[in-house]
Amino acid sequence: MANTDATTLDDGPALLIPGMGEEGETLVVKQAAGQQSETEEVKFGTSRADRATSFNLADFPVLTGEEEDWRFTPLHRLAGLHLPDGDDALLTGVEPKVSVTEHEGVTIETVGRDDTRLGSFMVPDDRTSAAAWASFTEATVITVADNLEIDSPITVSVEGNSTDPAAQHIYVAVGANAHVNLVINQTGKATVSQNIEFAVGEGANVNVTSIQAWDDETVHVGSQQASLGKDSTFKHVVITYGGSLVRLTPITRFAGEGATTNMYGLYFADAGQHLEHRIFIDHSTNNCTSDALYKGALQGKGARTVWVGDVLIRGNTSGTDSYEKNENLLLSEGAQADSIPNLEIETGIIDSGGHASSVGRFDEQQLFYLMARGIPEPLARKLIVRGFLNEIIQKIGIEEVETAVTEVMEDEIADLEL
């Protein structure tokens, strides 16, 4: 993946300070890459804009683990979902069973892979996603009629019952000006690479919560890609706590101006779990707003989480308002969290942009404050963890789901050795 467009800035202004451009570090990286590219090939794209996207598996070479987007993932634990033996094999296992609650105005179909709607709003951007695209045989298509407003959530149950490597495709299209809540509940045992695409119609308001509550042995890699119509609002909340390895790559793209995305996530990793979330928000058009907040708690030996937040504000846009933040709470020794916010700003014409990231243990000041009010230390610690997690749970906005997730987190906290 050579950095092919890295020379476009060669006519730009001279650097004011070595290593720092007028509009941020990323530009300088690109400029430097551009200068280099005459003599040597740049190994990885220095901008998220350069990441390959393709429906063709062969466009993503067999993984070595050194790729920028795979360097934190233990490939040997992917159970073959990345097709390590080449491009001829496919994911042929039985995929998790999908069932969807019925609502007036919501159409549910099972279609073959030749259905022309599939792939309209997503393009695989890594090898596992391309492997799923190459492999799936049938897809679930959920279509929400224009102007439909329903309070009760459309619940998509994804229930695994096999650990043979499998591929899955789900397509969700929400009509113009519709207001819906959608909950994806992923449970059971599975080894699955999954593509979910969301087409959000103009002026629609879509609230998605995707809950990964898999059994212990499950390996799940999932791409969830949304394309937002003009003036639409898309909230995407990820709750991940079950499974041996879960690697999700939620992506929001803006197909029209004036849209808003809120991408939130909560992960709770216990001993031995690898939970990885890589979000991408692609500000390719004007006056769009994004807010991303992911929080993680880790406890136990070998609990491992990775968060990467790619936000790209392209050079041809104006009026962008973007903020991303990731916070991690280490609850015991032997847990490891990586947190990498990548904010790339290619234009000076933004309303605001920012990022923040932290990995830490208990805040001793918070602990002292609560204890100074008579609250014993174990309870004070639980309150702090609960509060930390609550910030995301409160964003789900569907009461029964918030209650259910709260109960799950209470169970996780109950096990804490604080």
Add this chain to the structure above:
Amino acid sequence: MSTLEIKDLHVSIDTEQGEVEILKGVSLTINSGETHAIMGPNGSGKSTLAQAIAGHPAYNVTSGTVLLDGEDVLEMEVDERAQAGLFLAMQYPVEVPGVSMTNFLRTAKTALDGEAPTIRTWAKDVREAMENLEMDQTFATRNVNEGFSGGEKKRAEILQLELFKPKFAILDETDSGLDIDALRVVSDGVNRAQENNGMGSLLITHYTRILRYIKPDFVHVFVDGKIVDSGGAELADRLEDEGYVNYEKTEATA
């Protein structure tokens, strides 16, 4: 009738340059119903006294005792000190994200009393206490100190003071950052706690302004980690006129 006795308290903190002694022998006895004002210049160790009594882990007590009705406070954990009846109104109240005031207040009250408060009377107590402090009822649903203004944080501290009914309160620069209206509201709260519960208090301040609203029985001048002078309310007036200069000079030449 309760007594808080501080005897020859020495406290140090760890710095990059090694251990530094901040309190150099503080002795003070406070009885129920009494208000003691501690006044002194910046950096004299007033807040250290407050934090050390409350048990903040950053402060090492190297010698001396603190007794509450004869019980050794320094042997107690931070939460046990609060349960024994000590309350520290903090200079910088801490934000606790995701924990609502309602949940926090009820959890603390339950821990302090050893049993959960009766739901109906508790809700009423909280509502009334908030009204008295001119706090909007939406405070109850907000997270502890999160996004509160300076004045709101101080009101929230006094709200707890009134609801938790401690035997002794240490008010660490509660007056700083308050406008005149907020100062009156907060002072009224402290006075109510004193009248209703016979609370004794240790009022730490730079300024005499708050002493117009909360009348001290005793005023202590605190310089360089020690009490260097004590007197009645009139001492505060003298400090207002003369400042701490005379005391600091004495220290320097001593």
